Amino acid sequence: MNRWLKPYPSVEQRYGHLLLEERADRDQNLAAELVPYFESAHRDAREHFAAQIGIDLHPDADEDDDDGVALLLYPGCLPPAARRGLFGEVMAGLAAEHYKFVGEHEWSIPIFLFRYHADVEKYLFDLARDSARVRAVFGRFGSDFLGISLSGDGAVARLIVGEAKWRETLNASTVDNLMLGEWKRNRKTGERVRKGGVWFEINRDLDVPHGVRQLQRLLFERDRDGHAAAIVSLDRALALRNPVAIPRTNLILIAGDGAATREPQTALIGWEEIPAEYTSANDLQVVELILDEGVALVDEIYDLLWAED
Template identity: 30%
Template sequence: MIRSRRVTLQPLNAWLVPQPLTSVNSKYELRVWREVNANFGALRDELVAYAQEALDDARSRIRKGFEDHLSPFSDRVDDPAVHYPAMLNRITLQGYLGETLAGLAVEHFGALGEKDWHVPAFLFRFHDQEFQHLDLINERIIMGESHDPDAEAEKRPGRTGDDALAFQLDGEGKITHVLALEAKCLAVSNSAIIADAHGKLAAGTRRPSGIRELINLLSDYENNEAQAWVARLLELYRDGFKTVKRSDGLAYTVGNSPIKPKTRLSWLQADAPHASYTVDRQLDAMEFQLTELKVLVDTLYRGA
């Protein structure tokens, strides 16, 4: 599925307010946004729609083979995706939020000094552990058994591989730049997670694994735009990665701000990447400080 939804910039900028930071590192930039809760209402419906569209491909995969095209899921019990993602554990939903914010930021705020980035699809369909978990959840609910989505036993491992990929195109529609995105979303900042995120990006190859996954995903859709993306991604996968420039992006979403904001505006380092980022590539770091993270997760994914 090719995504098309965007949100209106004015309410987005009023909700996520950029903080004043300067950097003299030519290969590293940190940008920080802080949530202004009072301004969320004007953006709420658009952001819910954006987050839900990001999951539509995963829903399609869950439903594949189950749908009667003459009468699609007239009974909610027959819909294998009816409880996706609301009944999944909060940690999984935070992960979905982190990846979605990564794509949203690149599409709306730009990256590496450029605005025209494209995220053709998110990769949520490859979270197989949660799809297996969803079958168990659906069975419990059908049988009238209780289900506490946030119980410790309901946690599942996160999806491996690239969290998201963004691309720049030239005038002929060919891919010229790839931005590999690593996303983390935590209730409380964690220095070990920050180090791990930088290390994962450093270990990334010139041909990100998410390119193959995007080709598999978009091949399921027969519309012209999806097939155009398949063609350009195949060209990139086969040989283009040798010349197309890969850069990295880190999206760090956290539910708390530094205690002394006058002396420290961010959890991520302002002037240079973490020491675990050991490659010589451009890195765009983005930090989102959301004081109402729990409420936001419930709003976007549980209909609160």
């Protein structure tokens, strides 16, 4: 990370901003060095989807149709737009675990929630049975990213819940549309207004979103003993009656190439004070990941995942 990106961090009370700019000379082995983390992030979903589709990932499985199986293996077989979205979500986890965010909590991402991408499951199931069914994939519902900070006894002391967005070129108008929502015409008044956007979604999110239940179930299934205290603390936070609150930090990560006219060290989301559009009481961390030929990097990473297999 340090050889790849140059960080420009700032913290103002409960607001952290981190600008990450790609260094001038990208290491030709960068994608290969990132592969282990990306494989770890996607391993649970890969195994889950393979079972749902009917693909045996065991090395001793029937090899009669190796080429056909390889074409269907998640996540490499997904459409390019879907892979770029996944890249942003994985980078949110990598950034949270590597850099100091607002509050200087120690974040860990025990497992990513990619298996809960229902449209990907349907896409893969259909594609396995009809290779012509290539199409765009809808995004996953709920939070893009979820991590935890553990107390000394292993209970969850704090949540980090995030939105990760990829745009091929990042400029002021693109980020405005992303954060404030696209312009829409009011049918009654004819007035142009913005609808949706990241600020709207993150401000109205539940303190304990649905992803927390998904994370708890995955921890119970994959590492019940290792995360026993975390599972119990999440269960208490999810209770419908008298829930035990867990403090939360919100994370927004935007990734993509900088515009041709962009000056170095220029942020697209203000860093000097917390943005006026943010009305949540939770701490906020913004990460801007500015790349150079990011599409090529994303494609190289996802083409390399499990390539040796």
